[in-house]
Every structure is written in C-alpha cells, then in structure tokens.
Amino acid sequence: MLTIAAIALAGCATTASDQEIASKATAILKQSFKPAGQAGLDRLEQDDAQRICSAAAGKPVSREAAAEIEKANLATIRYPADGKLVGDWRNGEKLAQEGRGKQFSDDPRGPVGGNCYACHELTKSELAFGTIGPSLYQYGKARGQSADVQRYTFGKIYNSEAFAACSNMPRFGYKGILSEQQIKDLTALLLDPASPVNQ
Amino acid sequence: MRRSSPEGRRLAARARAGLRALFAALAVAAAPLAAAQGSVSEEIAKYRAALQDGNPAELWEARGEGLWRERRGPKQATLERCDLGKGPGVVKGVYAELPRYFADTDRVMDLETRLVWCMVQLQGYSEADAKRNPFGSGNDKKSDIEALVAYITSESRGVKMNVPLTHPKEAEAYGVGEKLFFFRGGTHDFACATCHGEDGKRIRLQELPNLVTKEGAQRAYTTWPAYRVSQGELRSFEWRLYDCFRQQRFPELVFGSDAAIALTMFLARNSNGAVFDAPAIKR
Numbered sequence: 001m002l003t004i005a006a007i008a009l010a011g012c013a014t015t016a017s018d019q020e021i022a023s024k025a026t027a028i029l030k031q032s033f034k035p036a037g038q039a040g041l042d043r044l045e046q047d048d049a050q051r052i053c054s055a056a057a058g059k060p061v062s063r064e065a066a067a068e069i070e071k072a073n074l075a076t077i078r079y080p081a082d083g084k085l086v087g088d089w090r091n092g093e094k095l096a097q098e099g100r101g102k103q104f105s106d107d108p109r110g111p112v113g114g115n116c117y118a119c120h121e122l123t124k125s126e127l128a129f130g131t132i133g134p135s136l137y138q139y140g141k142a143r144g145q146s147a148d149v150q151r152y153t154f155g156k157i158y159n160s161e162a163f164a165a166c167s168n169m170p171r172f173g174y175k176g177i178l179s180e181q182q183i184k185d186l187t188a189l190l191l192d193p194a195s196p197v198n199q
Numbered sequence: 200m201r202r203s204s205p206e207g208r209r210l211a212a213r214a215r216a217g218l219r220a221l222f223a224a225l226a227v228a229a230a231p232l233a234a235a236q237g238s239v240s241e242e243i244a245k246y247r248a249a250l251q252d253g254n255p256a257e258l259w260e261a262r263g264e265g266l267w268r269e270r271r272g273p274k275q276a277t278l279e280r281c282d283l284g285k286g287p288g289v290v291k292g293v294y295a296e297l298p299r300y301f302a303d304t305d306r307v308m309d310l311e312t313r314l315v316w317c318m319v320q321l322q323g324y325s326e327a328d329a330k331r332n333p334f335g336s337g338n339d340k341k342s343d344i345e346a347l348v349a350y351i352t353s354e355s356r357g358v359k360m361n362v363p364l365t366h367p368k369e370a371e372a373y374g375v376g377e378k379l380f381f382f383r384g385g386t387h388d389f390a391c392a393t394c395h396g397e398d399g400k401r402i403r404l405q406e407l408p409n410l411v412t413k414e415g416a417q418r419a420y421t422t423w424p425a426y427r428v429s430q431g432e433l434r435s436f437e438w439r440l441y442d443c444f445r446q447q448r449f450p451e452l453v454f455g456s457d458a459a460i461a462l463t464m465f466l467a468r469n470s471n472g473a474v475f476d477a478p479a480i481k482r
Contacts, residue, residue, distance in 0.1 A: 016371055024371065025378035025461075032458030033444075036451035043385045043450055050383040057381045058396050058411060102386045102448045118402050130402045132394065170387040177386055 022055075037104030049073060053166035061166055069165035076174045077158045085150040085187055092189030093196065095182055096122055102177060114157075114178060114186055119169070122189070123196040132168060140191040141198040154187045243404065247482070256349055256426040256478035259433035263350025266343055272322030281317035283310065283351065294355035295475050298464045300366035307372040309463045311437050312455040314347050333454040334438050337431075348424050348435045355475045360421065362468045369464070376465025379458055380410070385448040391462070393447075405482075410466060417473035420466050425479040433478060436463055 016024070035041055046054065049069045052061060061069070079085070098113020100106050116122060119132035143149045156163055158173030172178040178186070189195050267278045267290075283293040284301070298309040304316065311333070318329040335342035364370055383390040394402055395410040409415035420436075427434045434442075437452075437459050444452045452459055 016367075016374065021371065021374040022378055025375045025382070028375055028457040028461060029379065029382065032453050032456035033450045034453055039385075039448065039450040041450055043448065046382075046384055050388055053388075054378075054381050054383045054390065057377070058392055103445055104448075104451060105445055128404050130400070130404075132397075132400050132402060132407075168393045170389075175386050175388075 038102070038106070038108040039104035049161050049165070056166065066165035069161055070163065073159045073165075073171070073174070074155075074162035076171075077155050077162055078173065078180070079151070079154065080180055080184065085154045085184060086145070086191055087181060087184030087186075087188045089185065089188040089192040089195035089197075091182075092185035092187070093123065095178070095186055096189060097126075112177060112182075114172060114182070116186070124199065125196065136190060136197060138198055140193065140195065143191075145191050145193070150187065150191060153190055154183060157183050157186050243482075247480075250428070250480045254426055254478065254480045256353075256424070256433050256480065259346045259349035259426075260353045260478065261350075262341075263346035263348070263353075266347055267350055272318065272324045274321065274323035276321045276323070278314075278317050278321060278347075280321060281314070283313055283317075290351055290354040292355050292358045294352045295358040295360050296362060298369075298372065298460055298467060299363055300368050305368075307366075307368050307460055307464060309437070309460045310348060310351060311344060311435060312460060314344060314351075315455055330454055334434070334441070335432055345424070345433050345435055345438075349433050349478050352424055352475075352477050356477065358475050360417070360467065360470045360473050360475055362464070362471055364468060372461045372464040373468055375457075376461035376463070379462055380465055387448045389447040389449075391443065391447075410469070413469060413472075416466055416469035420470035421473050421475045422477050422479040422481070424477055425481040427481050429482055 029044060030041070033041060033044060049072070052065055052069060060066075095113045096116035098111055099115040099118060100110060101112030101115075106112075116136075117126060117129045119130045121129040121131075121135035121137050124137060139153075152163070156169075157178075159171045160167040160169035161171060170177060173180070173183055189197055192198070267281075270277055280287045282288075282301075282303075283290065284296050284299050285291075285293050294310060297313070298307050300307050301313070308316065315326065315329040318324045319326050329344075332340065332342050333344050335345050364373060380391045380395075383393070390396075391410065394400070394407050395415070398409045398412070398415075400407045400409075408419040410419060423436045423439055424433055426432070437454060440459050440462055441452045441454070444450075
C-alpha cells in the first residue's frame, strides 16, 4: 500500500521543500569532503550558532535567536586567571599580519595568526587591509583603557558572537585558534596608547 | 602547488616585481589614506589590464585541443565523440550551458565531471586515473583536465551564459548549492557568504564579488577559468572552489563531488545573461 509520502515522491517534477533541500545538502556535504592535513571531517559538524546562522542565509536572525546565541557564546569566554588582559602590542601586530594557521595546507606546528588585516584597517602605515570588518584605526584612542573596555575587547576577540550573533568574525579563543597570551597581545595592539593603532 | 616551469617563473617574477614597485611607491606616498586606497585599486586595475596582452592560458588551450583530438587511453580513442550537452563532439558554446542534467548518467554534471566521464567511457581510463591529477603544478605535473577545460571554455568565449533549470535535478542542484553557499563551518565559522555576501568588500586588497547578486555572480563566473599569475597555472572553477574551502579551514573538497557541482550550478545559473569571457588572467 502506498503511503502519502511515497505517492508524493512518485509524482514527477514537483519542487522539493526547503527542508528536503536542506537534508540533501547536509548529506552531500558529508560525501564531498575528505580529511586533509590537520583538517578532519569533524570540522563540518556545526554547533548551534553555525547551524542557526547558516539557515538564516544572510538575513538577520530573530531577536530571540540572537539573544540565545549571544548568551551561549558569552558563557564560553575564559578571562585570564591573573586578571591581566593587556599583553605586548608588538607581538599583537605580528599576529594581526599573520594569515596562516588551521588550513589543511598549514603545518600544525607552524605559526597561527589572527589574520586581522584580512578584514580590518588597524595601523595607519599598513595600506593592504580588508574591509569585511570595521576600521580599528585609533580603537584605543577612541575608547580609553578602562577595565570594562579591556574586558569587552578581550572578550570580543575570544568569542565575537558573545556580542553579535552570527558575526562574520572568527571566535578565536573559543575555537582554539589563538592562545590566551596571543589574545592579550592583540588586545594590547588595540588598546595600548603606545600601539601604532592609536597614533 | 608550486610553480616550477621556467615560463611560469619568469611571468610570476615579472608580476611580483611590478607589484613590489607599485606598493613601494604607494607606501612612501604622503597622500591621505583614502586617496591612497583609491589609487591602489586603480593601479591594480591597470596592472590587470596590462596583463591581458599575451595570456599564457593560450598554451593550455592549445594543449587541451591536442588532448581532445589525440588517441589516448586503453581504448586508444579520441574525445571527439564526447557529449558535453549539445551533442557528441559539439564544443562550441557548451560551457555557457553547464552544469546541466545528462540523461545517460541521470545526474547533473559540471564540465570537469563530464570530461572525466568521457575519458572513462570513450578512452577506457579508470575513474581514479582520470581524476588523479586535477590541479597541475609545473611542467613535470601538468593536468590534462585543466588543459581540456581551457580548450572547451575558450570555445564559449563571447557566448551569453544560459544555464538551464528545467529538470528537477537541476533545480535540486541549484537549491543544494545555495544551502552550501551559506554553510558556516570549520574552525573559523566561514561560509562562502562570509566573504561573498556583501557589496563593496575586499579581503586585504583583493576585491570580493557579491555572489548573492546577479551582477557579482556575472562578473566572477564569466572570468573563470583563468591563468592565475600567483600559481603560474591555468586554474579551473573547481580549483577555485577547492582553494576557497582550504582558506575557509574546511577539510579538502573532493574533485568532481556533488558539492562542487551544486555550488557551480548555483553560481553559473546566477550568472545567466552575462557574456562569457574566459580563459581570463588573474593575479
């Protein structure tokens, strides 16, 4: 005996539902990639934020969904135990310039950077900057170095979606891309009055 | 993928020297930042225009035409009866209508997968052998697929993109491609849309087409394949997808996979109406 589903599938040239297409896409994704270098198939497993933000397909998610994503990601932030959030801006600038890290073509023991210049303007002298993210030139000069500003800045680099659900910016601390010290150094690049970002 | 051909090295060295001089000049300029940015983009556009004269892609086109006509493989047959969508042996205009559904395989195929199919069916290669070297590196490791792609695509130059969406599997491939375009994953949460979902953005100094819009898709899709100066190689659209996913920190996109075909379908269909103008040349 044919079920409704079987009859529907037996019909020709009907448009598949969005859910069917989504299921098909997930199945195809799994078959279409192979592990290489340090990149295993586990990298295709999505967490809630990735899944919800993908389904939004470029449109803003609902206020409720955004609030949930931000709350969940805020809970992941690990602030330094010694309470010191600002490191060495000189190392921060090197990290901002470094575009390698985590690709299957990268040596897993090799340098890992934030690649900040891919998306952001930072120092005045570096002309080769991207525009996917806002300019960070004079970031510290504009905001000062209060404890709140330090906490926000460190936290934003650690997990950007704690403050902006579906942000395009990688979650450098939470996803294990950068270490605590590296995030401190990038915080310094942005906040230290001596940093070239603030000249 | 390292360039090792002397020709490629000379070309790449000239290009690099030109770029170094360009950036050195701009770095010492006292112009305000905004004006310097504008002139950097203008200068790069001029550099690209200057590269158009004598595109090394022509070498791949010639080699590809040779491979099309040469008796090869266990069956010692040519590819001249290969059906790329407009009948056996027809090459003119086929790329403007790919990917498409093929009844003989009951699936949607892009140019690369269809070429592999023909190499297997007509010439007797195993699928593994036909897919063994999709992306060449230097004179010692030339890719037959890239040469064939260069030849076949050159036969669509000047033709308006006209990818069909009449068969249910074509519509499904488009829908799947769209889902994959927005799929955020990997260590960095990148999707194609992260870089290619907004107007007027660039990564470092590389302008990014907004592939969600018709205009962006048209500009981008009609200029691949291309001789990529920084690679010293002619690179196909499947290579472009493979290299994007590498930079997105994903695992490796399988050559000829359904995801590659679906994404190609999504972008090719979005480019309909634009005149195909490749093989081109890019940085």
